[in-house]
Each structure stands twice: as C-alpha cells, then as structure tokens.
Amino acid sequence: MSGPEQNLPPTRGLVNAVRRELAEARAAARTRLTAALAARQAAVAQLESVRKTAPARRNALTAIRDESCQAAQARWERETSALTAALREHADAAAPGFAGIPFSGWRSCEKSTSDAGNTLLRIGTVLTDLPALVPLLDASHLRLTGVEGNVDGVISGLLVRALTCAPPGAVRVTVYDPGQLGGALAGLAPLAPAGLVSYLGPGGLSPLLDELVEHIRRINENVLAGSYPDLAELARRTGRRPEPWRIAVLLADAATELTSAQQAQLDRVARTGIASGVHLITRGLELPASYVETIQVSRDNRAQSSLTGELWIKLDSPPTPTLLTSVCKALAEQVIAGPPPVPFAALLPDQLWAESSAEALRAPVGEGTDGRLVELVLGDDPPHALIGGPSGSGKTNLIYAWLAALATRYSPTELELHLLDFKEGVSFARFAPGTRDPSWLPQVKLVGINVNSDREFGLALLRHLSVELKRRASAAKKHDASKLSELRKEDPTGHWPRIVAVIDEFQVLLGARDAVTNEAVSLLEDLARRGRSQGIHLVLASQDVAGIEALWGKSGLVAQFTLRIALPKARRVLAETNLAAELIPRCHAVVNADSGVPSANAVVRLPDAGDRDTWMSLQEQLWHARPADTEPPRLFDGDVPPLFPLLPPPPPAEALTRLGAVALLGETIDVMGRPATLRLNRAPGRNLAILGTRAEEACAILVSAGLTLGRQHSPGSARFSVLCLDDDATAAAKSLHKALPGAEMYGPSEVLELLENWQSDKPHYVFGFAIDAAASVLSGRGHELLRGLLNKGPESRVHLMGWWRTVARLRDDLGGIGARFDAIGAWVALDVHGAELASLYPQPGGPPWHPRHQRALFFDRSVHHRPEIIIPYEVVT
Incomplete structure (x- = not known):
C-alpha cells in the first residue's frame, strides 16, 4: 500500500x-x-x-x-x-405387330409376315392404357382361372396372336376339351386343314401327355443334343428354328381329376417343355408354380396376373368370330401354299464365269432349311443325277434354276450343255436362237425339243457322247491321266470342258422293247460307268421312273445316279424307305447325294426360275460376254421340217467324173444335222425309188435331189429330165424344171420318147414324179425301156430317181411277181410299213419301220448296214 x-x-x-x-x-x-x-x-x-x-x-x-x-x-x-x-415404347418393342395390336385394329385379311415368334402377348391394358403383356413362347406356361367364358376368350386371343406373330406353320396347337368337345375354341377350326390345330375329347389327355413327353425327349436327344440349353438359344446361334412350337390347351372343369400317371406326365411337361418349345395353357388344372404365369379373370372383364401383380388389367375384347375365321383361313392358306420361293437372283454369283470345272461342277439350286444355299455337285462323286417329279411339281423350274446357276459360274470353255426334252413342249427352246430372240446360252451345244416321237434323236445324242468319251479316254491314256482334272493339267492347251447332258422325260427313249431301247441302255450304262472320270455327266429327269421297263434288272445303271432330286410326290427316285418327297410342299425338293438313303436328305426351297423376261435378260448378258468364236447351238425341233441347206461350191470336174455327183434327200436325225446323201456313180443300181402315197414329202425329196445335182454341174455339163405323170406333183415338177437351166420337161404322152432317148454323152439325171401313174403308157414296150434305163443307165452316168406310190407298183414296173430289185440300189420309204419292204431289204422280214409324219426311212445298200430315218427338207424354190 x-x-x-x-x-x-x-x-x-x-x-x-x-x-x-x-x-x-x-x-x-x-x-x-x-x-x-x-x-x-x-x-x-x-x-x-x-x-x-x-x-x-x-x-x-x-x-x-x-x-x-x-x-x-x-x-x-x-x-x-x-x-x-x-x-409404352418398351411394350411396343416387346410385343410388336400381331403380338400387341388390339384386335380392333386388325384387318380380316391379315397374314403373318414375321420371321420369328414373340414371347410376350397382349391380353389388355393397365394404368393409363398401357398394354398388359403375358409371356408364352420360349418363356412360360399359362394357368387361367375364373369365369369359363371369359377365360376361353382370353385363351382364344392368346392363341391367335401366337399363331400369327410366328412364321406360318411354326406354331401347332392341340386342344383338349372334354366338356365342350372342342367347342370352346371352335373358332380355330379353319386351321385344321393345314395341320395347325387339332381337337381331343374325353380319353385324349393321356395320349397327348405321353406324346408331348416323347417329343421333348426327342428334341433333347436329337436336336439340342447337349450343345444348346434350349431351342431359343439354338435359333439365336444358328439363325433357324428346326422345330415348331407346340401349345397344348387343357380345358378342364371343376370335376376333372388326374390320375397319378397323368399328373406325373403333366409335371414332366411343365418342368422340361419350355426348353423344347412345348407350352401348356390350362384352365382348371394346377401346374408347378415355378414354371407358370397365372391369370385370374373376374366377371367384370378384368384380370390380375402374376406379371402385373396387384394392378388390375382391363381385358381386351376377344377377336370377333368373323375376324378369327378370316385370319385362321388366311394363315391356313399360307401354310398349305408353302413359303414363298427364294429369289432367283440369290442363285447367281457376284462375278460371272469365275469358277473352274477341273475338279467338279458346283451350283446352288435353292435355299435349305437353315437359310443357306444348297449346292448340287457333279464330279467324280456324285457323277450323275436323277430327277423325279409328277407333272406340275416344278421339274422344269428346277432344271432352269440349275442351268442358270451353272451357266453364270462356268464359261463355255469350262462347261458344255446338251439339252433334250422328250415331252411335247419347248422347254429348252429359249436357250437356242429364235425368231423373237437371236441370243442363245453360250454353254449350250445342242437343244432337242418336241422329240417325243423321235427316240432316234436321243439315241444319236448318246452315240455322240460315246464318241466323245472314247476321244477323251484316248487322250487320257496318251497323257497317262486317270481323270479329267489330270488330263487338263497335262494338256493345258486342249479343249476339255465338262459336259452335262440333260434328258427330260428320258423314259420315252427307253419306253419300247426294240433295237433303239437296247442300244440306248447299252450306251447309258457305258456313259454312266466311265463318264465320271472323263467329265461327262448325265442328268435324267422323269415324271415317274416306276414304269420304265428298260431299267428293270439294270440296277448297275441306276446305281451310278447317286445324286437324287425328288420333287413333291415323286415316286421311286429316292430309296424305297425314303418318304420325304411325300411330305414336302410346293416349290420344294429333296436333294440327296447318297443314292436316296434317308439320312442324306436335304430339303431345298426353290426359286421361280421360269420367268421368261428374267431368263432372257440373264441370257442376253451371257450372250454378249461369250467368246467371239462361240458357235450357236444346234436346234432340233421335231415339229419343224428342216430348211433346205445352203449348198457349197461345186466340186472340181475331175472329182465329179471320178466319184460321181451327190444328191441330198433330207436331214438325218443326228446331233450334227447331217444330210442324207446318195452318191450317183457308175456302179450298178445307182438309182433311187421313193415309195409311199405322201405326195408332198415325195416331191420334196425329188426337188432336193435335183437342186443339189444342178448345183454340182456347170451349165451345159449335165442333162436334166423332169417327168411328171400326176397332177399332185405338177407344181413341184415345174419348180424343179424352172430351177434347172436347160432341163427338159416331159408329160404322160412323152414318156416313151424319154425312155427311148435316155442315152447321153454327159451325166443325165431323170426325175420321175409318180412314175406308176403311167402304167397304161408303160405297158409292154414301155416297161422294157424303163428296165433298160434302170439296169444299164448308171454305167453310162444316167440315173433315175422316181416316185412310186406302192412297192407293188414298183414291182410291176420291174417285171411283176418274182421281179428282182437289183436295179434299185437305194430307196426312201414314206408311209410304207417295214414288212412291205422285205423284197428291198437284205434281211428277212423287212426293216423295223412304222411310218411317221414327216419322217422317211432311207436305205442305200452300198453304204448302209441298216436304214436310217430322215426328215425331208422344206424346199423353197
């Protein structure tokens, strides 16, 4: 302080x-x-x-x-x-098209165009008009409870949606309805003809459940085979579904009680069916809850489902009877008609003529069940093909498709085609140049049409192929080659294309017990056996091979045709136990490369290859791409007489004097269109007799002979005499007289004058039109003069070519009964039967000849072992 x-x-x-x-x-x-x-x-x-x-x-x-x-x-x-x-967008995506459209928006003519089934299907709406969907195909079974009438309406709607949102025929329905005997779902009955729905009554449940269990077992064992968990996954990976969905609708009532066996089978189907595409829709039957979606239907047209929970569903009105019937009929028609054909363009390659035929010919003809193109192969194995199908089954269409695929892949240096059609028609005519279209298919070398009465042309084709086979075999031996690919390698500068000969309705060629059939079978056997190694392939097509007597006992021949193609309802083309052709629809074929055994079947869907405009466009493209030296094919039309050919320049006078002139009488039935010739040299008997009453054809032969003989002699170097003794021949005789400068014309009153003065210091050709008509004028001395001309004339280069209407009249002019025919060295028979020609033929009984329209039998004893059939030319002077 x-x-x-x-x-x-x-x-x-x-x-x-x-x-x-x-x-x-x-x-x-x-x-x-x-x-x-x-x-x-x-x-x-x-x-x-x-x-x-x-x-x-x-x-x-x-x-x-x-x-x-x-x-x-x-x-x-x-x-x-x-x-x-x-x-809504998700619902529309989950149930597009038929699966989610209200029935009020359907048209009665609707048809399915879907490529796959739909899992979710509409039954009504929830909340603000959102589609109410329930799962079915590949997803679940369905159990419905409630008022029967309302339940049946929901089931009817679900079934028609499932049927129409899948490809036609991909859903099959079986209805077990013991109470109403199918009446509850009678609206589906129009599907029955197509096999899409069937109805079972009392007693049908056990067989149905047993069948479904067996079906599921087969799918697991043979289709899924441990490689796929279910059919849905198989379809996703491979792009195809090999088996249809099967829906079993079980409509039971309250009194229905299942036996223990039935319940066990039902449980098996419920547990294992979904993976195999088997689904149950039940009314009144319990199903295991883990495999089932439930729908409870009330009286006020509302429902609840296990998928939507407590939300109430406003059910759609079921399809009207009219709509249901029309839709089911349309769907059935689609299934019965079969799927549409694949596009013709699908068979064509991206690049023309890019393939080599050295090893084989490969070309697609259609689409298989897996969506891939199915190829036909001709090579060492299989070497030849047999095609069968009744009329209207699409045999010609199949051949067109095959030819298109071949012709676009292989150039004319790789492939040659010979086409022969024995039925009445012009199926192959489009491949040769015609009056409407000058183009042709460059690979085609021969086309034969309307040859149903000219079996000899088929034989000529086989002879031609046999000659080619020998030529190739000789070349192969020279180059030490055992097959075509080796020959082409050893002789790269040679022309060794593969040859395919297509003979449609080949049974006509083999349909009689005669020499033609015997030789044809022999040639076929040789070609079928040895042709494979030399690149010569046969394709024989027929409506039905069951009646071909010529093949009876020829199992070795048929066995060579290992590639078998059967069209719907074809018989005996495949193996006897193979019935696949009975089950396929129109526009399909069974292709089998193992002699028809069932395990080698491949079902092919064929395109429409017969459209002329499409073909002509393709053919014109190939025609313009052809090599410059490509020759047009030889066209033989049995209904059209051949035109008189362009004649070559005359031979040298020295050769004509030494060898004699040659007369053309008509065209032989031959692959090359070879003319029938008669050489008129100084040998005895160098005269010609034309026999028969068909004046037009007889005159055509005489005019043809006269025109060719006139072409070979310079003016004034030969003498020509035309003798006309019948009014039917006047026009032809006058035309020949006019065409031969300096020719002499004789009538009935001048016959003796000619016969008395036939001698000449130069070749003299006498053309007698209807010589037998002058019997009264020739009586006595006239016959002697005629016989003198026939017997002595050829040695002096004087030749008679005359027409007699019967063999008997010729005999009378030669001396009557017992007269010799040595002075007639050659003859042409028109409507004269073979037995009547016995006296002119070296073998007893005469030649086997049955007269045919516009055909004649020609025999020249100096060159022929047997007579040949010729076709008189159509001569325009």
Whole structure:
C-alpha cells in the first residue's frame, strides 16, 4: 500500500480498498445497464419493424410455396408422361405387330409376315392404357382361372396372336376339351386343314401327355443334343428354328381329376417343355408354380396376373368370330401354299464365269432349311443325277434354276450343255436362237425339243457322247491321266470342258422293247460307268421312273445316279424307305447325294426360275460376254421340217467324173444335222425309188435331189429330165424344171420318147414324179425301156430317181411277181410299213419301220448296214 493510505490502520485501508472496488463495479454495472437498455431499445425497434413487415413477408412466402407446388406438379406430370411413353415404347418393342395390336385394329385379311415368334402377348391394358403383356413362347406356361367364358376368350386371343406373330406353320396347337368337345375354341377350326390345330375329347389327355413327353425327349436327344440349353438359344446361334412350337390347351372343369400317371406326365411337361418349345395353357388344372404365369379373370372383364401383380388389367375384347375365321383361313392358306420361293437372283454369283470345272461342277439350286444355299455337285462323286417329279411339281423350274446357276459360274470353255426334252413342249427352246430372240446360252451345244416321237434323236445324242468319251479316254491314256482334272493339267492347251447332258422325260427313249431301247441302255450304262472320270455327266429327269421297263434288272445303271432330286410326290427316285418327297410342299425338293438313303436328305426351297423376261435378260448378258468364236447351238425341233441347206461350191470336174455327183434327200436325225446323201456313180443300181402315197414329202425329196445335182454341174455339163405323170406333183415338177437351166420337161404322152432317148454323152439325171401313174403308157414296150434305163443307165452316168406310190407298183414296173430289185440300189420309204419292204431289204422280214409324219426311212445298200430315218427338207424354190 502506498501514499497516504500507508499510514492508516490496516482495517481502514482494507475498507477503502473494498469501497473503491465496489465503486468500480457499480460504474461497470451502470455501463452494462446502459448498453443493455440501448440493446433493448434496438430490439424493440426491430420487433416493431418486423411486426409492421410481417404481412408482406407472409404473402411472399405463400407465393413462393404456390410457385414451387406448380413446378413440382408440372415436373411430376412431365416425368409421368415420359415414364408412360417409355413403358409404352418398351411394350411396343416387346410385343410388336400381331403380338400387341388390339384386335380392333386388325384387318380380316391379315397374314403373318414375321420371321420369328414373340414371347410376350397382349391380353389388355393397365394404368393409363398401357398394354398388359403375358409371356408364352420360349418363356412360360399359362394357368387361367375364373369365369369359363371369359377365360376361353382370353385363351382364344392368346392363341391367335401366337399363331400369327410366328412364321406360318411354326406354331401347332392341340386342344383338349372334354366338356365342350372342342367347342370352346371352335373358332380355330379353319386351321385344321393345314395341320395347325387339332381337337381331343374325353380319353385324349393321356395320349397327348405321353406324346408331348416323347417329343421333348426327342428334341433333347436329337436336336439340342447337349450343345444348346434350349431351342431359343439354338435359333439365336444358328439363325433357324428346326422345330415348331407346340401349345397344348387343357380345358378342364371343376370335376376333372388326374390320375397319378397323368399328373406325373403333366409335371414332366411343365418342368422340361419350355426348353423344347412345348407350352401348356390350362384352365382348371394346377401346374408347378415355378414354371407358370397365372391369370385370374373376374366377371367384370378384368384380370390380375402374376406379371402385373396387384394392378388390375382391363381385358381386351376377344377377336370377333368373323375376324378369327378370316385370319385362321388366311394363315391356313399360307401354310398349305408353302413359303414363298427364294429369289432367283440369290442363285447367281457376284462375278460371272469365275469358277473352274477341273475338279467338279458346283451350283446352288435353292435355299435349305437353315437359310443357306444348297449346292448340287457333279464330279467324280456324285457323277450323275436323277430327277423325279409328277407333272406340275416344278421339274422344269428346277432344271432352269440349275442351268442358270451353272451357266453364270462356268464359261463355255469350262462347261458344255446338251439339252433334250422328250415331252411335247419347248422347254429348252429359249436357250437356242429364235425368231423373237437371236441370243442363245453360250454353254449350250445342242437343244432337242418336241422329240417325243423321235427316240432316234436321243439315241444319236448318246452315240455322240460315246464318241466323245472314247476321244477323251484316248487322250487320257496318251497323257497317262486317270481323270479329267489330270488330263487338263497335262494338256493345258486342249479343249476339255465338262459336259452335262440333260434328258427330260428320258423314259420315252427307253419306253419300247426294240433295237433303239437296247442300244440306248447299252450306251447309258457305258456313259454312266466311265463318264465320271472323263467329265461327262448325265442328268435324267422323269415324271415317274416306276414304269420304265428298260431299267428293270439294270440296277448297275441306276446305281451310278447317286445324286437324287425328288420333287413333291415323286415316286421311286429316292430309296424305297425314303418318304420325304411325300411330305414336302410346293416349290420344294429333296436333294440327296447318297443314292436316296434317308439320312442324306436335304430339303431345298426353290426359286421361280421360269420367268421368261428374267431368263432372257440373264441370257442376253451371257450372250454378249461369250467368246467371239462361240458357235450357236444346234436346234432340233421335231415339229419343224428342216430348211433346205445352203449348198457349197461345186466340186472340181475331175472329182465329179471320178466319184460321181451327190444328191441330198433330207436331214438325218443326228446331233450334227447331217444330210442324207446318195452318191450317183457308175456302179450298178445307182438309182433311187421313193415309195409311199405322201405326195408332198415325195416331191420334196425329188426337188432336193435335183437342186443339189444342178448345183454340182456347170451349165451345159449335165442333162436334166423332169417327168411328171400326176397332177399332185405338177407344181413341184415345174419348180424343179424352172430351177434347172436347160432341163427338159416331159408329160404322160412323152414318156416313151424319154425312155427311148435316155442315152447321153454327159451325166443325165431323170426325175420321175409318180412314175406308176403311167402304167397304161408303160405297158409292154414301155416297161422294157424303163428296165433298160434302170439296169444299164448308171454305167453310162444316167440315173433315175422316181416316185412310186406302192412297192407293188414298183414291182410291176420291174417285171411283176418274182421281179428282182437289183436295179434299185437305194430307196426312201414314206408311209410304207417295214414288212412291205422285205423284197428291198437284205434281211428277212423287212426293216423295223412304222411310218411317221414327216419322217422317211432311207436305205442305200452300198453304204448302209441298216436304214436310217430322215426328215425331208422344206424346199423353197
């Protein structure tokens, strides 16, 4: 303590100190009080200010709250709308087309165009008109409960959706309805003719369940075979579904009780059926819950399902009877008609003529069940093909498709085609140049049409192929080659294309027991056996090979045709136990490269290859791409007489004198169109007799002979005499007389004059039109003069070519009964039967000849071992 308080007593000093501290505390308290009062005043002022502004603030808060509510409402509506749209979009994607369209939007003529079945199917709507869907195909079984009539309507709608949203025929339905005997779903009955629906009554449940269990076992063992978990996965990986869906609809009533065996089979189907495409739809039967979707149908046309939970479904109205009937009929018609053919363009390659035929010929003809093109192969194995199918089954269309695929892959240097059609028609005529279209298929070397009465032309083709086979075999031996690919390698400069000979309705060629059939079978056997190694392939097509007597006992021949192609309902083309051709629809074929055994079957869907415009466009493209030296094919039309050919320049006079002139009589039935010739040299008997009553053909032969002989002699170097003794021949005789400069014309009154003066110092050709008509003029001395001309004329280069209407009249002119025919070295028979020609033929009984329209039998004993059939030319002078 300091200052004056230092001298105060201790108590007094303490009191003062306390007072001082109290004063200081009071001063601090007053300061704090003043501050508190100021704060209170400020708070009162602030409170008064808040009190005065509270209504405005309250209104502002209310406005903010209202604005937030409206924004939230709008946002909620937008989100709800977006969600609904998304749900609808998902529903439309999950159940497109027939699976999700209300029945009110269906047209009665609707047909399915889907490529795959749909899992989810519509039964009604939920919430804001969203589609209510239930799973079925490849997903679940269905169990429905409730009012029977309403339940049956839902089932009917589900079935028609399942049927129409899958490819035609891909869903098969079986209805077990013991109570109403199928009446509950009678609207599906139009599907029955197509095999898409069947109805079972009392007693049908056990067989049905047993069948389904066996079907599931077969699918697991043979189709899935441990490689796929189910058919749906197999279809996803391979792009095809090998088995249809099967839906078993079991309509039971409350009194239905299953036996223990039935219940066990039903449980097996429920557990294992979905993976195998087997589905159950039941009414009144319990199913294991883990495999089933349930639908509970109420009386007010509403329902709940296990998929939608507690949401109520407003059920669609079932399809009307009219709609159901029309849709089912349309679907059945689609199935019966079969799937549409694959496009013709699918057979054509990206690049023309890019393939080599050295090893084999490969070309597609259609689409297999897996969606891939199926190729036909001709090579060492299989070497030859046999095609069978009744009329209207598409045999010609198949051949067209095959030829198109071959002709676009292999150039004319790689492939040659010989086409022969024995039926009445012109199927192959389009491949040769014609009056409407000058183009042709460059690979084609021969086309034969309308040859049903000219079996000899088929034989000529086989002879031609046999000659080619020998030529190739000789070349192969020379180059030490065992097959065509080796020959082509050893002789790269040679022309060794593969040859394919197509003979349609080949049974006509082999249809008689005669020499033609015997030789044809022999040639076929040789070509079939040895042709494979030399690149010569046969394709024989027929409506039915069952009646071909010539093949009876020729198992070795048929065995060579290992490539078998059977069209619908074809018989005996495949193996006896192979019935696949009975089951395939139109526009399909069974291709089998193993002699027809069932295990080698491949079902092919064929394109429409017969459209002329499409073919002509393709052919014109190939024709323009052909090599410059490509020759047009030889066209033989059995209904059209050949035109008289362009004649070559005359031979040298020296050769003509030494060898004699040659007369053309007609065209032989030959691959090369070779003319029938008669050489008129100085040998005895170098005369010609034309026999028969067909004046037009007899005159055509004489005119043909005259024109060719006139062409070979320069003017004045030969003598020509035309003798006309019948009015039927006047026009032809006059035309020949006019065409031969300096020719002499004789009538009936001048016959003897000619016969008395036939000698000549130069070649003399006498053309006698209807010589037998002058029997009265020739009687006696005239016959002697005629016989003198026939017997002695050829040695002096005088030749008679005459027409007699019967063999008997020729005999009379030669001396009557017992007369010799040595003076007639050659003859042409028209409507004269073979037995009548016995006296002119070296073998007993005469030649086997049955007269045919526009055909003649020609025999020249100096060159022929047997007569040949010729076709008189159509001569235009």
